[in-house]
Amino acid sequence: MYDLLIAPFAEFGFLRRALVGCMALSVSAPVLGVFLVLRRMSLTADVLAHGALPGVALGFLLAGLSAPALWAGGLVAGLLVAVGAGALSRATGGREDATLAALYLLALGAGVAMISMGGGGAVDLSHILFGSVLGVDDAALLLMAGVATLTLAVLAFAWRPLVLECFDPSFAAAAGARGGLWHMVFQALVVVNVLSAFQALGTLMAVGLMMLPAIAARHWAREVSGMAYAAVGIALASSLSGLLVSYHADVPTGPAIVLMAGFAWAVSVLAGPVDGLLPRLLRRRHLAG
Amino acid sequence: MSADRSPAGIRLENLTLTHGRHPAVHHVSGRFAPGSLTAVVGPNGAGKTTLLRALAGLHKPESGRIMHEGTARIALLPQLAALDRGFPIACLDVVMQGLWPRLGAFRGVPAEERRRSEQALEAVGLGGFGKRPVGSLSAGQTQRLLFARLLVQDADILLLDEPFNAVDAKTSADLLRLVRDWHGEGRTVIAVLHDLDLVARDFPETLLIARDAIAWGPTVQALSATNRLKARMMAEAWVEEAEHCHRAA
Numbered sequence: 001m002y003d004l005l006i007a008p009f010a011e012f013g014f015l016r017r018a019l020v021g022c023m024a025l026s027v028s029a030p031v032l033g034v035f036l037v038l039r040r041m042s043l044t045a046d047v048l049a050h051g052a053l054p055g056v057a058l059g060f061l062l063a064g065l066s067a068p069a070l071w072a073g074g075l076v077a078g079l080l081v082a083v084g085a086g087a088l089s090r091a092t093g094g095r096e097d098a099t100l101a102a103l104y105l106l107a108l109g110a111g112v113a114m115i116s117m118g119g120g121g122a123v124d125l126s127h128i129l130f131g132s133v134l135g136v137d138d139a140a141l142l143l144m145a146g147v148a149t150l151t152l153a154v155l156a157f158a159w160r161p162l163v164l165e166c167f168d169p170s171f172a173a174a175a176g177a178r179g180g181l182w183h184m185v186f187q188a189l190v191v192v193n194v195l196s197a198f199q200a201l202g203t204l205m206a207v208g209l210m211m212l213p214a215i216a217a218r219h220w221a222r223e224v225s226g227m228a229y230a231a232v233g234i235a236l237a238s239s240l241s242g243l244l245v246s247y248h249a250d251v252p253t254g255p256a257i258v259l260m261a262g263f264a265w266a267v268s269v270l271a272g273p274v275d276g277l278l279p280r281l282l283r284r285r286h287l288a289g
Numbered sequence: 290m291s292a293d294r295s296p297a298g299i300r301l302e303n304l305t306l307t308h309g310r311h312p313a314v315h316h317v318s319g320r321f322a323p324g325s326l327t328a329v330v331g332p333n334g335a336g337k338t339t340l341l342r343a344l345a346g347l348h349k350p351e352s353g354r355i356m357h358e359g360t361a362r363i364a365l366l367p368q369l370a371a372l373d374r375g376f377p378i379a380c381l382d383v384v385m386q387g388l389w390p391r392l393g394a395f396r397g398v399p400a401e402e403r404r405r406s407e408q409a410l411e412a413v414g415l416g417g418f419g420k421r422p423v424g425s426l427s428a429g430q431t432q433r434l435l436f437a438r439l440l441v442q443d444a445d446i447l448l449l450d451e452p453f454n455a456v457d458a459k460t461s462a463d464l465l466r467l468v469r470d471w472h473g474e475g476r477t478v479i480a481v482l483h484d485l486d487l488v489a490r491d492f493p494e495t496l497l498i499a500r501d502a503i504a505w506g507p508t509v510q511a512l513s514a515t516n517r518l519k520a521r522m523m524a525e526a527w528v529e530e531a532e533h534c535h536r537a538a
Contacts, residue, residue, distance in 0.1 A: 038376065160394045164386055167376045167423075174345040174365035175389045175442075222422045223377050 008247045015247060018136045021144040021200050022239035022257065025209055028151035029193045030231035033214025034224065035186065038166050042211060043097070044082075049194045049206040050104040051081025053111030056128060056203055061118040067139040067199060070128075074195050074203070081107055082191070111203070131202030131254035140199040147196040151189050158182050163224055205254030209235050212261035219272025234264045297361030297445035297477050298323040299344060303537075304353035306339050313339040315500040316353070316536055321479055323358065326472040328492035328508065329481045331520055335499045337481040338368065341448045344479065361477075362390060364444035366435055368451050369428060380426070380434055381419035384409055387441030402441075409437040414463060429456040436464055447471060449480040453487070465491060485512060499523035 009016050036042055055077025056070045063069030081103045089099040115125050127135060136144075155162075164172040165179030172179040190210075197206035213234035220230035242257030249256070271278050299321045306314040313336035321327055329337050342348040343355060345365040364387075384406045385398060392398065398406075410416055413433040418426075426434060432452065439447060449468070453461040469491070471478050482488050488495060488508060495511035497503040499520040504511040 038373075157394055160389070163378065163382075164389065166373060167378055167383070168367060168372050168386070170342070170345075170347065170365060170367035170371055171386065171438075173347050174363065174448075175386075177389055177394075218377075221377070222424075223379055223382075227377060 004248070005244065008244065012247075014134055014136065015243060017138075017141050018200055018253065019240065019243055021136045021141050022209070022243065023236060024144045024148040025193070025197055025200070026213075026235035026239050027232050028148040028155075029197065029210040030213040030217070030235040031155060031228045032151065032186070032190050032193055033210040033212075034217060034227050034231050035162055035166065036190065036211065037214050037218070038224070042215070043100075045190055045194055045207040045210055047085075047100045047104045048078045048082055048191055049197075049203055051107040052078035052195065052198075053128075053203045054107050054114060055080075056198065057111040057114035057118070060115060060124065060128060067135075067137060067143060070198060071143065071195055074198060075191065077107065078191055078195065082187070126252060127202070129202050129204045129254075130252035131198075131200050131205060132252060135199040137199075144196045144199075147192050151193060154185060154189060158185060162186060200253055201257060202252065202254035205258045208254065208258030208261055209238065212258065212265050213238065216261070216265040216268035216272070219268040219274050219276050222274055234261065234268075238264055298325075298358040299446065299477070299479075300356040300358065302354040302356065304343070304355060305351045306336065306343050306348055307351040308339070312336075312351075312500055312534070314343070314498070315534075317498070317502045318353075319496070319502060319505045321477060322494075323477055324472070324475045325494050326468070326478045326492055327480070327494040327496055328488040329479060329496045329498060330483070330485065330488055330512070331498040331503075332523075335520070335523075337498060338450055340498065341365070341450050341479070341481055344446075345448055359445075361445035362443070363446045363448065364439050364442045366439060366447070366449040366452055369432060369435075369455060372431070372435075374426075374431060375424050378423050379419065380410065380415065380421050380423060381406060383423060383434055384419075384437045384441055387438040387443075390442070406437075406441050409440040410434075412440060413437045413467070429460040432456050432464065433460060436467055440467070444476070446477045447479070449478065451481050451483065453482070453484065461487075488512065 009019060033045070036045055052074035055073030055075070057073070059069035059071070059073030081100075085096060085100040085103050089096040112125065115128060161172065161177045161179060161182040164175075164177050165182060169179055193210060194206050197209060201208060213231040214227070216234050217227040217231035221227045238257055238261035242260040243253060245251060245260065246253045246256035268276065270276060273279055301317050301319050304314060304317045305312055317340075329340065331337055339348055343350060345363055385403070388398065388402055388406070392402075407419060410418060413436050415430065415433050415437065418430075418434075423431065423434065432455075452464060452468070456464070465487070468478055468480065480492070482492070489512060492508055494506065495508040496505045497511050497516055497520055500523060503520045503523065504513075504516045
């Protein structure tokens, strides 16, 4: 048991760092995920993450696997895709989701091509796309912890306006809650959280820890705050178990953590007390009133 | 809730509101007097909701002006359909949203305000519903809940967009009683309505609108047969290739 669960972290510093980084990510990203789900924006984070790849690739070509370069490149590219899609669809009258899909496919293709052409081998490509525990160096760790701290602090202030804006946008606007402003702050938080996940989870899997626990959380609570707690709990468990699987089975960290979160989602759909499939099958007698 | 409130009227000066370039409200002038109870009626697409949103400050006038007499707190009851009714939030939390203007994003809810919110739930007939999720309520119960939020908000001007739609007779009678109470307390109430019998019975003032204001004044005169016919004809005359409007802005 000790060998299975504790020893890997006790022995290897890089695994400990990855664990701390993923834990930090797990307390902030899933909370944002809950709001993304509630705003029917589940795919937005995905698009941001994929769209960031060419920037990450450029950073890789110029500076190798160094956190600040990858991060700066990803930030610029991700924002360009997000803002560009909005502007382009407004200018041409197209639908925004279609424009987003077009742009992120293009970005994904360009990113992979750039890494390959720039002499990055299959190993580098795999690290960037799917993450690597080795990627979580001190700089990345500080970044992940900083992002988590910032996110929680901002969310504490933005909580009421965000809930108000999701539930009843007209009322929020009429009451002067400045929902639009908070929405922009919220989107900025999503971008930095996706980017802080790059190192450990890879660009393809970065949103996994944000969205899967949030989607699963719906089956555990009936209120936003409860859903946020559930999502964080699921994310923490997925991070820990995912890193262990990654270590023992020699799988990249991104897919391992995402698979664990996916498993938690499947369990939630089946057995979750709110709208779960099993509780529905085990029908209890209806109440008297 | 204080009995003597500051006069809170709204004056419209040649107001035009547009969606794109098509007018939704066209050169309307007039006044909602302080403490008045006004029904806004007219066919679908007549600009009623747009007018209400503009009064709440959510839609910028294309030309003309909306002038508030005195500093008034304004509350808006949006159409039920504009609400995300599946949102995971408890009823009492919705009611306490009405405290936003006083508490903002971060201040805690004082015990007294919480009690007031619970009383508001009871006043609309939802006592004991505080912890229930909004998604479990029927349309009528949700409308009662939003009225409780209005009670807590304690505004001087209340803008109600189709408050009695999709609710049963009992609910609409209960809610109407609240509207009458607000009127009695000297608040200014402006409600978009479709039920003309209800308007004739309970609303002293009426604005009949079909993009242009057809009539605005005491309900009996505003809802005369001639005016109603005029409103219907205005609404049906949608001009695809409309010319520029040459009336002075």
